[in-house]
Amino acid sequence: MAAKGRRNEIHKIQPNGLTVSELCIGTGIFGMQTDEDLKAKLDELKNDYRKGDATAASRNSFSNFTFFWRLFAMAIIGSTVNRRFVLAKRPESPTSPASRDLFELQSVDVPELADGEFLVESHWMSLDPWIRGTMNGNRSYQASVELGDVMRALCAGRVVVSRNAAFPVGTPVSGMLGWQDYAVTDGTLIRKIPENAPLELGLNLLGINGQTAWFGINDIGKPKAGETAVVTAAAGGVGSIAVQLLKAAGCRVIGLAGDDEKCEWVKSIGAADCINYKTTDIGKALSVLCPDRVDVVFDNVGGAMLDELLLHLNTNARIVLSGALSRYNAKPEPLTNWLQLHINRATMKGYIFLDHFDRFDEADTDMMRRWERGELLYREHIIDGLENAPDALSKLFDGSNRGKLLVKIR
Ligand SMILES: NC(=O)c1ccc[n+]([C@@H]2O[C@H](COP(=O)([O-])OP(=O)(O)OC[C@H]3O[C@@H](n4cnc5c(N)ncnc54)[C@H](OP(=O)(O)O)[C@@H]3O)[C@@H](O)[C@H]2O)c1
Structure with missing residues (x-):
């Protein structure tokens, strides 16, 4: 097109x-x-x-x-056609992968605008673990996608037609625009991306990944210089930013990741060490690498990994529950070592980045400053073409993404 x-x-x-x-x-x-x-x-x-x-x-x-x-x-x-993916079928069970047959690619007219609205042409789409949860039809922090509805996703693009003076044509924006070429919005929960930043940064450091790491660390982790921090899924979009923010706060950071290449990269961005959890006994490795125990856990994975981490907590440890990648597509599993929270006077707190929308400027200003100074590194795993999005979602769960998973729409 x-x-x-x-x-x-x-x-x-x-x-x-x-x-x-x-x-x-x-x-x-x-x-x-x-x-x-x-x-x-x-x-x-x-x-x-x-x-x-x-x-x-x-x-x-x-x-x-x-x-x-x-x-x-x-x-x-240059077109009247809007390609979009709708949810055609629900997955067989909450634990089954999101196969291509669950999605239907449709071509419809580019949507029209009412007064106060504007049309965004999306260039990038963010694939995030929460998307899989919206397909099941059960309760989560994001409402379910109904059958026939456009799949939900955060996208970054530019305003191409506008009936809203606050968002003139050409404005670079990000927001919940969905799996489609063009979306109409009235500006609700839409963010402007700084002109000097690449559009895709609005989905990464200046978007969901940056904000998740930033609020989790600043509001819950509260790291102090000299403390030990552990980050799970440390090579991923959120995890790799968490590693760098914790390191910048003066912590000694240990990462966990699923292969040696990812571990090497995690070390290259500032971790003191990184455990390949697929080939190493995590408990033994943590005992060796964290002799003074762990003060801050930034957990993206949950399940058995989190259970093991509870055994290594220091007094007054803070556990940031960013997400639970190991549990989204799996049956619930009990945490057995929860008593460690009591013994260590530890706190464990979940949060959702979107709840902090009114403070996004605070996070973005800090992240932008760090990015401009070259203090924040990231890698992107780019899928070319909207039509390839359905096959890419499962990468987040089988570990085959290397860095922030993005779909390049145009
Ligand atoms: N709280 C919030 O508001 C919020 C917002 C956005 C994201 N999040 C959470 O942040 C986490 C990271 O998301 P992301 O988008 O940055 O994804 P990501 O880390 O870039 O990609 C997912 C990675 O997780 C690892 N993983 C997948 N299944 C695993 C398992 N069973 N055990 C251990 N590791 C596993 C894989 O890496 P390995 O090869 O290392 O296994 C995979 O590459 C997720 O839990 C997500 O839900 C939270």
Whole structure:
């Protein structure tokens, strides 16, 4: 789908000096099903006007706003088609993987705008573990996606048409725009991305991953210089930022990750050491690497890994419950070592980054400053094309993503 360089089309279709609106109102083309139909009809109209045959061009009087919008969309954004994924079927069980047959790719008209709304053309889509939870139809912190609804996701893109003065055309934004090319929003929970940052940073350091690490560490972990911190899924999008923020706070950081290459990378961004939990006895390794025990746990994994970590807590330890990757697609499993919380006067607290929307500026300003100084490193695992998103979601659960998992839409 071509999206760029179509603005000149406006001038090309005005051989008689007519405005786009006059041309639209004067003509009215109905039942155009595809962009090809619309382009062919535009060519026909151009010829009619060139020949001075305005009667031929206007024989279908305008009575359909949708037509005007589609012609406008074609002239301004280069397409009238919005590709989108809807949830076609629920997974067999909460523990089964999100296979491609659960999604349906649809092509629909680019949505129209009401007053106060604007249209965002998404360039990047963030694949996050919470998305899988919305497919099950049961209660979670994110509402379920209903069958036939557009799959939910955070995306970053630019405003391409606007009826909202606060978000003029060209504004780089991020927000819950869904698995689709174009989304209409009134600006609710939409963030502006700084002009000097790449768009995708609005889904990473200046988005869900950065904010999750930042609020978890600053509000719950409260690290002090000289303390020992452990981060699980340390090579991932959230985990790798947590490693660097904890290190910057003066902690000695130990990471856990699923292979040696990931462990090497975690060390390269500041961890004192990293345990390959697939080949190493975590308990023994933690006893050796954390002789003074652990003050801050930033946990992304839950389950048996968290249970083991409870055995290594220091007095007054803080456990940040960022997420539970090992449990999202698995049967519930009891924590057996919870008494350690009592013995060590430890706290364990869950949180959701979105609850802090009114403080995102605070986190983003700090993260932006660190990024500009080159203090925050990240890696991105990029999936090319919206059409490939369904096959990519499971990477978060089988460990095959290396860094922040993003879909490049355009
Ligand atoms: N609280 C919030 O508001 C909030 C917001 C966003 C994300 N989160 C949480 O942050 C965590 C990380 O999310 P992310 O998007 O950054 O994903 P990610 O860490 O980039 O990717 C997931 C990684 O988790 C590891 N993993 C998957 N299953 C595992 C298992 N059974 N045991 C151990 N490790 C496993 C894999 O790495 P290995 O190869 O190392 O196993 C995988 O690559 C998730 O728990 C997510 O729910 C929380």
